[in-house]
Amino acid sequence: MVAGLSGLGSPRVRLWIAFGAVVLVLCWLIRTAVIHASSYYLTVDELAKKGQAAVGKPWTVSGTVVGRSVRWSPARETLVFDMQDESGHAKLHVVFRGPKPDDFDRGWPLVVTGTLRADGTFNAQQLLVKCPSKYEAKSGTYTAVN
Amino acid sequence: MGALGAAALRGLWLVGWLSLVVHAWAAWSRGRAGKRLRRAALWAQFFLAALACASLVVLLVREDARYAYVAEYTGPGLPVLYRIAALWGGNAGSLLFWTALITLYGAVMAWAQPRDGDDRAFTWAGGVLSAVAFAFATLLVFAANPFVRLPGPTASPVSASGGLSPLLQNPGMAVHPVDVYLGLTGMTVPFAWGVAGWVLRLPEDEWFPVVRRWTLVAWSFLTIGMLYGARWSYEVLGWGGYWAWDPVENASLLPWLSATAFLHTAMAQERRGMFRRWNAVLVAVSFWLSLFATFLTRSGALWSIHAFASSRLGPWLLVVMLVFAAGAALAIARVWRSLTPRARIERVLSREGGVWLNNLLLLSALATVLCGTVLPWWSQLVAGRSLTVSAAFYNAVNAPLFVCLLLGMGLAPWLAWRQMKRDDAWAWIARAALFALVMGLATAASLHAVYRRSPWLAVAALTAAWFVIASAAADVYRSLRSAVSSRRGAARADRGRGSALALWLWLRAHRRRIGAYLVHVGVAVCAIGVAASGAYHLEVQRVMRPGAQLTVGRYDLTFTGLGVTPGQRARTLYANVLVARGGRVLGVMQPSATFYPDGTPPLTRVAIYSEPWSDLYLVLLGTGDGGSAVLDAHLNPMVAWIWFGGEVLLAGSLLCLWPKTLRVPVRSPLRRAAVAGTVVLVILAAAGGTAWGAPRANTRPSASARADMRVPRLDVVLIPAPVRGVMDVVERMQVTNRGSEPRSIRLALPGDSRRVTVNPGHWRWAGVQGGMKWIEVAPGVSPGATAAETVTYTVPYSAAGTALSLTTAYDADVIRLFLPEGGWFVSAEGLLAATQTTAMGGTAWRVYTRLSQPGGVPWVVHVATMPHPFFAPTPAGLPVLGRVAGAQVDVWQVMGNLGWITAVIALAAWGTWSSRRRSRSSAEDPGEHAGG
Structure with a gap:
């Protein structure tokens, strides 16, 4: 191995070659990974505005759970709910197969990643719920007494 | 106050x-x-x-x-x-x-x-x-x-x-934030000394050892903090396992990566005066990244599971970051020209070359993580659309990088300054590589036997990790053998004592090297755990009636019934799951859910039975009819190795921090007592840490108890005797009519219900169908108004529980059900939104839910009202297996962590004190300085 490399000049040159190789491989890795693992980050309203153009593509959508719409079927392990964003104009009907996270039904923010179907249902592959009140307590938990 | x-x-x-x-x-x-x-x-x-x-x-x-x-x-x-x-x-x-x-x-x-x-x-x-x-x-x-x-x-x-949210009421809360904060704030100390050195252009040995030592302190706090966080996240359902590449997790990983890089190049600077500019940059970058982490956590700029507040702190922190970045840049620029390297890399296969490659790989990982984390901002800026990457991106790029890093760590013991270590280094590398190949393939094969897959990258990672362990062990063996044999010659008179003394002297002389090896081995052990649990995994979900069986890997699970832990503040519903392996009963696991009477949503508590080769991870997803449970069973291989690797790594970093001289820096008895206290705390830290790392919560039955527990006992112990009786079910409904005209509620009562009473004139029989008695209740409420109806009926109950079906055509807001004393709300097939149980005057439990169904489509709701005797208590004579996440506060863990923090800071301060004294006396005596 050492003998094989000795033709390539000084150690500095060899290290720079290694540097170039690592950077090239890294760029290639990042490029492939970004193509396969990236999705556009939208709010519910922004996705709704895209209309039919959004169907069939991967998206990451943020919004809040509409508390009353949550339907959890433990037997089928399917979670169905609506989400909307702060503007509240549009609702997105989401179907997620997987365990229901705790603390799901309080209207706290979440992010879903998945694809939009032609019937307007969002098939979520991944669902992330914020861990509650790490830095901010929810408002209105204490009440003033006159 | x-x-x-x-x-x-x-x-x-x-x-x-x-x-x-x-x-x-x-x-x-x-x-x-x-x-x-x-x-x-x-x-x-x-x-x-x-x-x-x-x-x-x-x-x-x-x-x-x-x-x-x-x-x-x-x-x-x-x-x-x-x-x-x-x-x-x-x-x-x-x-x-x-x-x-x-x-x-x-x-x-x-x-x-x-x-x-x-x-x-x-x-x-x-x-x-x-x-x-x-x-x-x-x-x-x-x-x-x-x-x-x-x-x-x-x-x-x-x-x-x-x-405090129930999710945060976890033992992790008492340790994880403290350690991560100590790590991130700790980056300030090396930065401060760096600035002093650069501004004053001081001789390096006066300030650089302090920078290296305190980077190590911050680095080890960050490491343990991230590990505690990973463990916490692993034990909480829905937080994405132990690492989710969440922006805040990344925020603590970024300074960790730059600090790791610095700890390696710092060695080259101390010994050979190389990488001087690069190290200055790394020190400043590590500090800046710790500020960046603060900014990410508190500005609300990026979305994270760690719930950032969109607080007012964002702009302030941005100003702080800019001010310190500018200050650091000015200080470094001032000395940039004078920071010329004193030596150059002479061979690629030397320690310098290894350190160089290590930095290249670590910085590549840093760049990847940073790119992924800030991509949403960057893409918004460049393309006007916010683009995010998923965990798959980080895994795809970082996994090959970390396999290369592991290979490099395996070579590290055989690299000396300027060249390869010894003539026979290649022979040792070949031996270590052979051993690693055998162990790696054996690990992969044993995993394949259970999980039926063999991803090549995971096999490569396992082999590389074993290579790190084998190399470190081989070099320690060589070094120790020569040390003991040479010492033995000198102390031939007393052979035993000679060996012990030789071992002590050897450990003292090589503490930094042994410490570094321990850290490398710890990282390798963690890597084995990560590679195994990341690439191999089994998951089964099943609705199980009492008595149903399920096989996960080598474990046979039998669900034997639900149980309830009564309590004033909250009640816990648990499933008794009998765990057997190879026909032998190991014990019972109890995944559970805690219900709070105040409307806080129920909290799922995962049960984890941890063994060295796999973690059996059970989740009670929900309950169904007839006392059935919906169980989610995972088999996660070798997760315990991650926590154990963390322990090894900590021991290594403590050894690295051990000061060169063991002289106690104080004379007064009080201060000596303080030093003695520190030593006690070190021991506490070790004990607490071991307690934390070991799967101690796995209460193992004694050998004799195990012999008793051959399978046939199953039927005897676990199925409770049927309990029969009669109970009154009182359902009070508050129904809000949101429709345009009043409609009726169809209410299904159990087929064997008797003595039905409802407000006269408001109901009529609708017949018997599907084993249920149906009645129609028509309160005659005008739109927008709310009516209260009370339906009372008597039903016999048995061990199978009593189910109640309810169909409503109303767009009803709230339906309240008053259950009999001791009744327990179990199943909510189709019953959604908030479910609550509240004590009502000590006689009844209230369960209500919000229902909303636009368009008047009927809901079907099953509510099982189960009195206590239905539930199976914990089977007598069987140990409860596995840790139930967040069930109890672990005082040992908190004490161990405190002891560890004290030990690290005290050791580092002690080392700094003695090195500062030395450098001062050497500065006063230029002759000695030149000689050193």
């Missing part, structure tokens, strides 16, 4: 100002002025910050709800430990704690500074520490004051879960 805290905070800000002025004045007079005053200022800052923290803790423990922060984060019934932990549970409190930690580092540095002689370097280092503390004190006083009082007297909410 609050006034005291608020005053301490204002005092902290003022003293911060004074400290800055005093330090500036001292820097002007070249370190001669105000030596005592500077030290006092650093001590006073710590004292005031600690006082403010203590006041807030007292307020939290006493639950003084006049203060907004206390009202937000505590509640009645919250255990004391979590009341204390609420100090770092919220934005303002955690910022105060953060500031206190910076001032703690300042005070420790002041202690570690010898009192006599020239301390120009410390003038600048103390000044920078004061400046950082002052910046955060400013944020505290003007933007996020934890001592803000509410406008009027308030009543604390009656919250059964106790204010």
Whole structure:
């Protein structure tokens, strides 16, 4: 191995070659990974505005759970709910197969990643719920007494 | 107490100002002025910050709800430990704690500074520490004051879960944030000394060892903090396993990566004067990344599971980051020209070359993680659309990088400065590689046998990790063998003692090398755990009736029934799952869910039975008809290796921090006692850490008990005798008519129900169908109004429980069901939104839910009302297996962590003190300096 490399000049040159190789491989890795693992980050309203153009593509959508719409079927392990964003104009009907996270039904923010179907249902592959009140307590938990 | 805290905070800000002025004045007079005053200022800052923290803790423990922060984060019934932990549970409190930690580092540095002689370097280092503390004190006083009082007297909410979210009431809360904060704030110390060195252009041996030592301190806190966080996340359902590449997780990983890179190049700078510019950049970057982490956590700029607040702190923190970045850039630019390397890399296969490659790989990982984290901003800026990457991106790029890093770590022991270590190094590498190949393939094969897959990258990672372990062990063996044999010759008179002494001398001489090997081995053990659990995994979900069986890997699970732990604050519903392996019963696991009477959603508690080869991870997803449970069973291979690797790594970092001389730096008996106390704490840390790392919560039955537990006992122990009786079911419904005209509710009662009474004239029989008696209740409510109806009927119950079906055509808001004494709400097939149970006058339990179904489509709701005798208690004579996440506070873990923190800081301070003394005396004696 050492003998094989000795033709390539000084150690500095060899290290720079290694540097170039690592950077090239890294760029290639990042490029492939970004193509396969990236999705556009939208709010519910922004996705709704895209209309039919959004169907069939991967998206990451943020919004809040509409508390009353949550339907959890433990037997089928399917979670169905609506989400909307702060503007509240549009609702997105989401179907997620997987365990229901705790603390799901309080209207706290979440992010879903998945694809939009032609019937307007969002098939979520991944669902992330914020861990509650790490830095901010929810408002209105204490009440003033006159 | 609050006034005291608020005053301490204002005092902290003022003293911060004074400290800055005093330090500036001292820097002007070249370190001669105000030596005592500077030290006092650093001590006073710590004292005031600690006082403010203590006041807030007292307020939290006493639950003084006049203060907004206390009202937000505590509640009645919250255990004391979590009341204390609420100090770092919220934005303002955690910022105060953060500031206190910076001032703690300042005070420790002041202690570690010898009192006599020239301390120009410390003038600048103390000044920078004061400046950082002052910046955060400013944020505290003007933007996020934890001592803000509410406008009027308030009543604390009656919250059964106790204010702090139940998810945060986990033993992890008592340790994880503390360690991560210590790690991130700890990056300030090396930066401060770096600035001192660059600005004053001091000789390197006067300040560089301090930088290296304190980077190691911060690095080891970050490491253990991330591991505790990973473990916590692993034990909580829905947080994405132990690592989710969440922006805040990335935020702590970024400075960790740059600090790791620095710890390697620092070695080359100390020994050969290389990478001097690069190291300056790394020190500044690590500090800056720790500020960046603060910014990410508190600005709300990126979305994360760690719930950032969109607080006002964002712009402030941006200013702080810019100011310190500019200051660091100026300081480094000042010395850039003088930082020429004193040597060059002569061979690729040398320690210098290895360090170079290590930095290349670590910085590549850093670049990847940073790119992925800031991609949403960047793409918004460039393309106008926000683009995010999923965990798959980070895994795809980082996995190959880390396999290469592991290979490099395997080669590391055989690289010396300038060249390969010995003539026979290649032979040893070949042996280690062969061993690694055998072990790697064996591990992969044993995993394949259970999980039926063999991803090539995981096999490569496993092999590479074994290579690291084999290489380190081989070099230690070689080194130890020669040390013992040479010493044995000298002490032939007493062979046994000679060997022990030789071992001690060898350990003392090579403590940094052995420490580094231990760290490498710890990382490799973690890597084995990560590669195995990341690439291999089994998961089965099943609706199980009592008596049903399920096989997961080598485990046979039998669900034997549900149980209830009664309680005032909350009740826990658990499933008894009998775990057997190879026909032998190991015990019972109890995944559970805790219900709170105040409307806090139920919390799922995962049960984990941890063995070295796999973790059996059970989740109670829900319950179904007839006392059935929906179970989610995972088999996660070798997760325990991650935690064990963390222990090894910690031991290694402690060894690296051990000072060169073991001389106790004090003479007075009091201070010697303090040193002895530190030693005790080190031992405590080791004990606590071991307790943490070991799967101790797995209560193993004794050998004789195991022999007793051959399978046939199953039927005898676990299925409770059927209990029969009669109960009254009272359903009170409040129905709001949201439709345009009144409609009726179809209500299904159990087929064997008797004595049905409803408000006369409001109901009629609808017949019998599907084993149910159907009635129609028509309250005649006008649109928008709410009516109350009471339906009472008597049903016999048995061990199978009683199910109640309810069909409503109303767009009903709330339906309340009053269940009999001891009844337990079990199943909610189709019953959604909030479900609550509340004690009603000690006689009944109320369960209600919100239903909403647009368009008047009927819901079908099954509610099982189960009196206590239905539930199977924990089978007698069987041990409960596995840790139930967050079930109890682990005092050992908290004590161990405290001991460990004290040990690390004390060792580092001790080392700094002795090295500063040495460098001072060597500076006074140029001859010795040149000789060194």
